[in-house]
Amino acid sequence: MDKPLLLVREDFIKNMTNLINNSKLPVIILEPILQDFLNQTKYTIKQQYDAEKEEYEKSISDIKKNKKE
Numbered sequence: 086m087d088k089p090l091l092l093v094r095e096d097f098i099k100n101m102t103n104l105i106n107n108s109k110l111p112v113i114i115l116e117p118i119l120q121d122f123l124n125q126t127k128y129t130i131k132q133q134y135d136a137e138k139e140e141y142e143k144s145i146s147d148i149k150k151n152k153k154e
Contacts, residue, residue, distance in 0.1 A: 088096075105115060
């Protein structure tokens with residue numbers, strides 16, 4: 086059985102927190118790095134949403150087309 090997503094998320098947060106705390110980088114350096122990660126994540130989410138929406142709409146269109154035939 087795969088580890089549940091909420092537990093994976095918790096592990097990720099703990100690891101990220103440890104990495105940040107142990108980096109000894111000042112917040113002024115960390116903030117833009119974390120902002121870049123956030124921006125990349127938002128972009129990836131948007132791409133995934135658009136791809137899934139397109140696939141869903143195509144599926145609906147195909148079903149309607151098959152019903153007409």
